[in-house]
Amino acid sequence: MADDRDRDSTEVAVAEFHKKIKEAFEVFDHESNNTVDVREVGTIIRSLGCCPSEGELHDLIAEVEEEEPTGYIRFEKFLPVMTEVLLERRYRPIPEDILLRAFEVLDPAKQGFLSKDELIKYMTEEGEPFSQEEMEEMLSAAIDPESNSIHYKDYITMMVIDEN
């Protein structure tokens, strides 16, 4: 009995996932022919609630790409892969407190802020480096112009509110 219920609820979940994925996909399907530019796939995946790293994203794209990459991703290939991702709850978003701790790692002196130069250094030289555009965009919102530093706790709070 429990199995039946489980199966039903999975089916319902899958149906709902399918609709969500289709909607997100269609926003970028400019020619209404069930394809999107491969460069937009990351945006689609992330807006569906996932938070993959660049490396994970590349792997995912490799799964949904054609054998001979065309620069376009077809919905028929995207849907099953993405459904699995959602069902397995892969690439979960990062909780606020973990994010805070990450900033604190970069701020060992526990000053509560990072200087602009420090942030630039970390974001463009470590991890999966930012492009210049990404860096500028992050700075524009994060930097406190008077002190030229980022009070990361406030920054996180502001971003999180914005999301909701």
Added chain:
Amino acid sequence: MGSGTSTQHHFAFQNAEKAFRAAALIQRWYRRYVARLEMRRRCTWSIFQSIEYAGQQDQVKLHNFFSYLVDHFTPSSHNERDFLNCMFTEERSPQASETQNCGDYDSIEVPDSYTGPRLSFPLLPDHATALVEAFRRKQRLHARYVLNLLHEARKHLVQLPNINRVSTCYSEEITVCGDLHGQLDDLIFIFYKNGLPSPERAYVFNGDFVDRGKDSVEILMVLFAFMLVYPKEFHLNRGNHEDHIVNLRYGFTKEVMHKYKIHGKKILKLLQDVFCWLPLATLVDEKVLILHGGVSDRTDLELLAKLDRHKIVSTMRYKTRKENKKQAEEKGNANQTGSAGRPSPWFLPQSRSLPSSPLRPSTHKAHRAGRSSSVPCGVPLDPKELSRRVRRSVDLELERCRQQAGFPAIKEKEEPSSSESEVDSDAEEQPQPTPEEWRQVVDILWSDPMAQEGCRANTVRGGGCYFGPNVTERLLQKYHLQFLIRSHECKPEGYEFCHSRKVLTIFSASNYYEVGSNRGAYVKLGPDLTPHIMQFQANKATHTLTMRQRISRVEESALRALREKLFAHSSDILVEFKKHDKDETGLIALSDWAAAVESVLHLGLPWRMLRPQLVSSLTDNKLAYKSWLENLAKEKLSQQNIQSSLLETLYRNRSNLETIFRIIDSDHSGSISLDEFRHTWKLFSSHMNIDITDDCICDLARSIDFNKDGHIDINEFLEAFRLVEQSCSGGDVSDCPQVTNSSNRDCSSPGAH
């Protein structure tokens, strides 16, 4: 070398690794944030577009309604007849004597106190430049000079061919600009960045100079001034908004009457004529075709070059001379050819789907199935409604014939040829365009490109067609062209190529939907005809905003418009919700919510994506829908003591109401009588199948009449909507402290126009 050093190294390594991982985490989080912003931006765009196009459909329906009135309604009283005639006299294209009067500006005195620019003709380049400068300093041109300039502009335009030919031999480069829509800042910016027009610097402005923005008048003045000063180098194409009927709805009429309270009417009348004389297209080096909308699979450049463009007063209404027919009939003149002789209103739903009847001359072209239909069309009716209307119109026609011929009943023979004939030989003062000519013009002013092959009716806009790459290719080959430049559609980057770069859309009104919504662009062509695109965004404030702030602002505006739409259809939405809630729990699953809302609004929006912005609280992943709908209403209910359901009706039909007002208010006085409003509203709602009782209409009319003087003041009424919007928008201003000097339009809601 001791253990100390290696521990240090070990720690250093660990720290480095930690820092690496921490950085990676932050980047991962940030990229997701940006992606979600991007998705919100796209959704916002979809909202604006779908509401905009839905508004345009409304416009078409409204005018089908008025055409229907004129063609089928037999006034039962003298008053009603006069009322109808009154309503439509303004739509007649002016006759020669009338236009003479309109151009009569000499008698208008300019007071000494006037500090604005003064024009003398013939215009010199300095005058045109001075005009730009004066407008930049927010000065206003006196009505006398406006009329004078328009008069001179018309004299010039009359000489031009339908398709202007331009060569890069003379001016080395040609700059093509797209829609401006009354946004003077963008025009000034283009001139600033690209340089003023000159014999070496040719310009083509591709239509839609007016409506929506607040400085349409000034834009026209500048464009016409430069056209007169550099007639060989400065070119204008007509757009679908260079049309007095469209202007009634989208703000230009309002702007003129507001800025020129005494002479506005004269100005509008002259403009009506000037618009008809605008050329339809521009051809560069016989290779690049520039026109406002697009093409269809029937586009015939030879026909377009030959036709009398002046006959096409408005692309919204095919017929313009019905009034004369009515007057002639009323005289009971038996010598007339009779009602069967007039061209049937083939674009109304009935005539397209019914076989020809003896009482209705058929228009053969409209019946060809599978043909790319590129005509303004209303929403298809259901068969019952269709037959009801047919019966009604058949009855009316019978009645008319009876009256006319004095017989109890009459059998008219079919006269198919008369519907195709160009001229109705009797009382018409001005010849009509043929259906084919009219369709050709509608196509080039209203069509949009699509990705799929083929050509089909543009049901979204209600006019023109969607044309595919094969249509483009065929046309280019047929006329030995290299590519098309068109406008008509707003693009986030201000431009867009399609059809393998054979079609370029260029749109020059930046921040069109809202501050921060899109860039504007213009394109330069040199002798090699390679397009060079330049982009801009005419608002310094947006540059200082972060992406997040820009998107928030635009998004809030779109969401507001969307919530208003939801409110306007609350009754229907409630019905749909209840269908998904058979057990009457008061709750609805989110999936069902999305389906229900889409089935009512038909906007094709990604509702699940938008859900977090529209629905805030959930119990168990379900929505308590009654309170959700009530909250939507609360936003709207304000100072006015109009009950909620009436308010809903008002909002749902807001643009139509405003347009009806302006049409009724033919003398542009700013107020209409209760009777006029009630009468028209009654007809309108029965035509549109809006279920509203007589009492309701009276209530509606009376509640709009705020000062209870038997008259409805249009501006007061509209002000009520604006006040509600302002009180709602208070929330997002705190986000953007720097935007006080931004180029905001008067009406904040983009869908309302």
